[in-house]
Amino acid sequence: MAQAEKRTRVLAVILAKDEETRVGDVVREVLEAGEELEARVDVVVVDDGSTDATAVAAREAGALVISHPVNLRIGAAEQTGVMHALAGGYDVAVRLDGDGQHPADGIGPLVSEVLDGGADMACGSRFVPHGKGYTSTPARRVGIAMLSALVSMVAGRRVSDPTSGFRAFGPRAMRLLTALPASDYPEPETIIDARRAGLTVREVPIAFRARTSGKSSIGPMRALYYMTKITLAVLVAGIRRSIEV
Amino acid sequence: MYDRIQIVSILGSVLIMGLVVELVRRRRLRVEYSILWLLAGACLTALSIFRDGLERFGHLVGVAYAPAAIFLAALVFGVLLSIHLTTVITKLADQNVKLAQRIALLESRLDETAPIDTSGD
Numbered sequence: 001m002a003q004a005e006k007r008t009r010v011l012a013v014i015l016a017k018d019e020e021t022r023v024g025d026v027v028r029e030v031l032e033a034g035e036e037l038e039a040r041v042d043v044v045v046v047d048d049g050s051t052d053a054t055a056v057a058a059r060e061a062g063a064l065v066i067s068h069p070v071n072l073r074i075g076a077a078e079q080t081g082v083m084h085a086l087a088g089g090y091d092v093a094v095r096l097d098g099d100g101q102h103p104a105d106g107i108g109p110l111v112s113e114v115l116d117g118g119a120d121m122a123c124g125s126r127f128v129p130h131g132k133g134y135t136s137t138p139a140r141r142v143g144i145a146m147l148s149a150l151v152s153m154v155a156g157r158r159v160s161d162p163t164s165g166f167r168a169f170g171p172r173a174m175r176l177l178t179a180l181p182a183s184d185y186p187e188p189e190t191i192i193d194a195r196r197a198g199l200t201v202r203e204v205p206i207a208f209r210a211r212t213s214g215k216s217s218i219g220p221m222r223a224l225y226y227m228t229k230i231t232l233a234v235l236v237a238g239i240r241r242s243i244e245v
Numbered sequence: 246m247y248d249r250i251q252i253v254s255i256l257g258s259v260l261i262m263g264l265v266v267e268l269v270r271r272r273r274l275r276v277e278y279s280i281l282w283l284l285a286g287a288c289l290t291a292l293s294i295f296r297d298g299l300e301r302f303g304h305l306v307g308v309a310y311a312p313a314a315i316f317l318a319a320l321v322f323g324v325l326l327s328i329h330l331t332t333v334i335t336k337l338a339d340q341n342v343k344l345a346q347r348i349a350l351l352e353s354r355l356d357e358t359a360p361i362d363t364s365g366d
Contacts, residue, residue, distance in 0.1 A: 046349075066353040072342050080346045087350070181339045 006040035010111055011090040013081030014045045015074060016098025020052040023098045027061035033104035044084055048077040075186035082174045094168040102166040106206040110168035113204050120199035121173040124166035124206035143227060150231060151188045154238040155195045160203055162188040172199055175245040188230050192237035197245055250312045255293040262286035285322050289315060
């Protein structure tokens with residue numbers, strides 16, 4: 001497929017806030033992984049109000065950069081990337097985090113779950129059976145297990161890794177995502193919204209990389225807010241008016 | 246024939262309504278938001294003047310000392326208004342995000358043709 005024209009177009013959306021040291025490597029890794037795929041892969045970095053040189057580093061690595069004028073939080077950043085994908089007529093949008101925890105070789109399986117598997121939304125999961133080694137702190141594991149139980153209950157089917165941000169969207173999922181108001185920690189709640197809108201959501205086993213440097217955006221005090229907010233958001237997502245896409 | 250508390254609450258209600266009208270006049274309050282305040286002010290004034298209505302209202306909600314019913318009504322109104330205001334803030338926040346996203350998308354498109362300085366200096 002090297003010389004043939006690549007007809008299917010995939011947009012890799014990398015979300016970054018103050019990741020000047022790592023975002024360049026992520027962009028290069030994604031561009032390289034894209035060469036291996038049958039689809040054409042373009043890369044856009046959504047710089048969510050960074051105060052460092054994230055935008056410069058991303059641009060130098062070869063990505064188109066969309067910079068939010070202020071920090072709008074992760075849900076809005078994901079949405080902005082998807083808005084760009086819709087405007088550009090892309091077939092699939094894949095979201096990755098700019099800190100490098102999502103390995104670019106996971107893009108292929110996620111994209112093919114949408115293109116060939118018929119899923120509207122494919123989520124990379126660290127925990128599905130045969131999911132590969134991923135170490136996390138015990139507290140975080142417990143938190144994710146609780147959210148998994150809650151999201152599975154509301155969604156009406158098992159969701160092993162509801163907080164995973166490594167996910168691919170087909171056109172219907174893209175339209176749904178941009179129709180919803182941007183959320184703070186969007187992952188679990190959008191799974192419910194997608195299910196309720198009649199979209200097909202699937203999980204794909206992917207081994208995430210452990211964080212090499214930097215820290216999680218979620219500290220201990222934020223964790224409490226995070227759990228409370230997500231629990232409420234998931235319950236509300238289960239009863240609010242669904243959106244047709 | 247008027248309790249002191251009655252006179253105070255009449256004056257207070259009228260003062261609030263005056264303030265609201267003045268804010269609208271100076272364009273510091275939108276007319277649509279002033280309607281709520283004016284209605285509330287009018288209710289409070291009416292209840293302050295006509296103790297009969299107040300007594301009956303107090304009896305209805307089970308408050309022995311009628312003028313205290315005014316405070317109850319005011320409190321309920323305050324809570325409802327706060328809820329209303331948070332819905333307004335929610336809408337503003339959502340619109341704000343949407344606007345910022347559109348600006349970011351537009352700027353990225355401009356960047357492709359002619360780089361512009363977005364640093365703000």
